[in-house]
Amino acid sequence: MIGAGAVGGTLGGRLFEARHDVVLVARGAHLDAIRDRGLVLETPDGSSTLPVPAVGGPDELTLTDDDVLVSAVKSQDTRSVLDAWADVPVGASGAPAAHRLPFVTAQNGVANEHAALRVFRRVYGVCVWLPASYLTPGTVQAEGHPRSGFLTVGRVPGSLDDVTARLVADLGASRFLAVEDAEVMRWKYGKLLSNLGNGLDALVGGAPGTRKLLDELRAEGEAVLTAAGIDFSTPAQEQERRGDAVQVRPVGTGPRGGSSTWQSLARGTDGIEVDYLNGEIALLGRLHGVPTPVNDAVQAAARDAQRQRRGAAPYDVAAVQELVAAAR
Known part of the structure; x- marks a missing residue:
């Protein structure tokens, strides 16, 4: 989960709660706070401190063919994310992530998908309707209830495949309303x-x-x-x-x-x-x-x-x- 602010923190926290293998990518004081005490996820049902693994960048982990990269940064930071992650080797083959892994844009705006398609072979857009706040390092407030967000998922250009189906299933089991739509x-x-x-x-x-x-x-x-x-x-x-x-x-x-x-x-x-x-x-x-x-x-x-x-x-x-x- 590249970007662990309001959107990325809520997505990553809820997926982690549902026992999915999640790594948050954060920076600065936010990264330090998550490493020191875990991610504090505050919801209408209460507050939880989640021991989600957190790193500062791709040099701190090893990618495998089972990984999915989710970009949850603001659009002005997309270029730096692509530069940092596209050429990271994946698994035993050592092929670059841009050739091997799905890249998911859980971001506002409409420019991220075209930017990602310049380097990643498989790009998936997510239309995010997710009321959340990130104002204090280490803490994300997710205000959606009973579901934490409404997410529409589709491959860009418009199509559906096994990745969209798996994303929707996993998100749906993690306190989100998630739907597939080829016209994402x-x-x-x-x-x-x-x-x-x-x-x-x-x-x-x-x-x-x-x-x-x-x-x-x-x-x-x-x-x-x-x-x-x-x-x-x-x-x-x-x-x-x-x-x-x-x-x-x-x-x-x-x-x-x-x-x-x-x-x-x-x-x-x-x-x-x-x-x-x-x-x-x-x-x-x-x-x-x-x-x-x-x-x-x-x-x-x-x-x-x-x-x-x-x-x-x-x-x-x-x-x-x-x-x-x-x-x-």
């Missing part, structure tokens, strides 16, 4: 549209008065995808599949953190994912002649907040509205 990228584009609000959440938190901006972000995204001829799932279709299987419940004693982008600003990380969310819409808009001023403004403001280490929610809604007006 359709679901990932639908999730992209819902993730366009992540950057706005990072800028203003849960402040009231953002409904119009959220609607404008999505409207731009839908217009761009339509112009590009890209199909996408709808919130109603997602809700129909998910049903009541994943409900957000309180975890721990503190307030719930914000979106994954909000969490990145709160932790003061070196990068944020807006270039692969709002920036993806901006890219397609430029390619297909569709203006995207609201996504442009949110992307630029979030990048500036990260660069200046301003923390989560450094703006008020009026300030963001002024940035959008200037971008028009």
Whole structure:
């Protein structure tokens, strides 16, 4: 499990609880904390400390032909993951991992699969709907209940095989609602549209008065995808599949953190994912002649907040509205 934050920690922790052979790949204080005491997984049912093995990189373990590599990092870190893992020898043959092992993208955005296909021969996309937070080293809060997340799995380009079947079976037995779908990228584009609000959440938190901006972000995204001829799932279709299987419940004693982008600003990380969310819409808009001023403004403001280490929610809604007006 390459990346042991909110998504990777929840996936890895739940799989480990279900007695699967899991290794977490983490870094810095998070890696140190997991090695020292185990991964603390807080859920609506309580807190568990899991002795999941953790490493800092591929030089600390030996890959076998039975392994599956799951990337759960933010999209801006995908390139470094591919560089680190693609050429690692596997088993007695010594063939590179890119030729031997499935590479699974449990990540937001839609650029990771194409990046992985440049080096890995077998790539599997996962559309991740998983409410979770990672703010403290060694601890992940998984707020989904009774299932920890809703995961749609498919091979890219669209197909299903024995790997998708095994992934869905193992995840389904590990407290997730998991389904196979050969059109997994359709679901990932639908999730992209819902993730366009992540950057706005990072800028203003849960402040009231953002409904119009959220609607404008999505409207731009839908217009761009339509112009590009890209199909996408709808919130109603997602809700129909998910049903009541994943409900957000309180975890721990503190307030719930914000979106994954909000969490990145709160932790003061070196990068944020807006270039692969709002920036993806901006890219397609430029390619297909569709203006995207609201996504442009949110992307630029979030990048500036990260660069200046301003923390989560450094703006008020009026300030963001002024940035959008200037971008028009």
